[in-house]
Amino acid sequence: MKLGVFMSDYRSGSDVIERLQAEKLGIILVGNGVYHAAAKENGGASSVLSKQATFYVLVEDLESRGFTAANIDSRVKVVNYGDVVDLIFNDYEKIIWI
Amino acid sequence: MAIKKYAFVVKSLPYKIESSRLAMTHAISSQTVEIYLEDGENVEPVICFIGDGVLNCVKGHQAMKHYGVTSLEQHIKNALLLDLKVLICKEDVDKFGLSEASLIMDAEDIGGETKAQVVPYSEIQQALDSADHLLFN
Numbered sequence: 420m421k422l423g424v425f426m427s428d429y430r431s432g433s434d435v436i437e438r439l440q441a442e443k444l445g446i447i448l449v450g451n452g453v454y455h456a457a458a459k460e461n462g463g464a465s466s467v468l469s470k471q472a473t474f475y476v477l478v479e480d481l482e483s484r485g486f487t488a489a490n491i492d493s494r495v496k497v498v499n500y501g502d503v504v505d506l507i508f509n510d511y512e513k514i515i516w517i
Numbered sequence: 518m519a520i521k522k523y524a525f526v527v528k529s530l531p532y533k534i535e536s537s538r539l540a541m542t543h544a545i546s547s548q549t550v551e552i553y554l555e556d557g558e559n560v561e562p563v564i565c566f567i568g569d570g571v572l573n574c575v576k577g578h579q580a581m582k583h584y585g586v587t588s589l590e591q592h593i594k595n596a597l598l599l600d601l602k603v604l605i606c607k608e609d610v611d612k613f614g615l616s617e618a619s620l621i622m623d624a625e626d627i628g629g630e631t632k633a634q635v636v637p638y639s640e641i642q643q644a645l646d647s648a649d650h651l652l653f654n
Contacts, residue, residue, distance in 0.1 A: 429530060429569065451530045454572065459614040479583040484531060485575035485590065 421445075423511030426452040426467070432517040433467050444472040445511055447503060448495065449480050456495040457486040464492050477503060523547055523562045524648035526641075527570035531589045532580065537573050540564065540654035541592035548599055563602040563648070564593075565641045571609040574620045574633070593633070594624035603633040604641050 422441035426432055427450035436446065446467070448456050455465035456476040468474060474495040478488065481497070488497040498506070507514055525544040529536040544562045551559065566574055578588035596603055605620065623632045645651060 427533065451533045454530065458572065461612055462614060480532075482577075482579040483583045483588070484572070485577040485579075487577075 421510065421512045423447060423506060423514045424472075425449055425514065425516040426455065427516065428452060429454040429458070433465075435517050436467050436470055443511070444470070445506065446470065446472045446474050447498070447506065448474065448476040449503075453477065453481045453484060453486065456491040457481060457484070464494075468492055468494050475503070475506065519558045521558075521560045521650070522648045523560060523650050523652065524645050525562060525564045526645070526651065526653045527564065527566045527573055528568045529654060530569050531573045531578075532584070536654040537570065537589055538592065540652065541589065541596060543652065544601055545592070545596055545599060548601070563604060563644045564596055565604045565606070565644060566609075567606045567638070567641060568609055571605055571613065571615070571620075574605050575615065576619055576621050590621050593621045594627055594629060597624035597631045597633060598627055598629035600629075600631045602631075602644075604644060605633055605635045606641055607635050607637050609638075610635055 420441050421443040423445045424439065425447050426436065429451045453476050455467045475498045476491060476495045478497050478499050525540040527537045527540045531537050544564045547560050547562045573589045574593065576590065578590040580586050580588035593603065617635055621633065623629060
């Protein structure tokens with residue numbers, strides 16, 4: 420399946436991400452999930468980013484928290500609300516929110 | 518003379534839930550209770566950012582632009598404008614690899630003179646020890 424996952428937390432949901440399997444997996448970091456893309460806790464990137472998946476981060480949520488596209492991990496693509504709508508309709512068959 | 522010390526401890530990330538905003542607004546509003554107090558009485562708040570809470574202090578929030586709400590950055594600056602003591606945990610700042618240059622350390626742009634302080638947790642612990650009331654958010 421082609422699965423899109425909205426991740427809106429920083430401290431929970433990583434265990435679910437770890438176990439999810441999909442032929443095509445997209446993880447869209449929104450809300451406080453953007454810290455997976457922007458924070459470098461203890462000098463390292465979030466373990467979530469080691470998952471085999473395509474990562475997106477919502478720029479509106481990123482900028483609201485004081486970060487910019489220049490601050491984020493290179494594995495993550497920056498998208499806006501319009502792009503997220505396109506992802507939902509064009510790229511993934513199923514969408515979940517964790 | 519009675520001074521009541523309040524410590525507001527922010528340990529949550531901003532925006533998804535209202536915790537950090539509530540801590541800030543309560544700390545700021547504590548300054549208005551003077552009108553209900555007798556002569557010689559007062560309240561002295563301190564705001565402490567610890568753990569994930571230090572991420573509230575990253576400069577450049579654009580919450581008004583994207584969410585249409587007052588940013589936590591503006592709340593922190595308003596607290597500094599009112600000369601509230603703002604302490605940010607150094608260990609947690611270091612843990613996230615943040616520098617003071619990337620943090621909201623002053624409110625000079627709105628006329629504030631008080632600066633936030635990045636301090637070791639031991640100093641925050643002292644503030645908690647000396648407070649009459651603790652509020653964790």
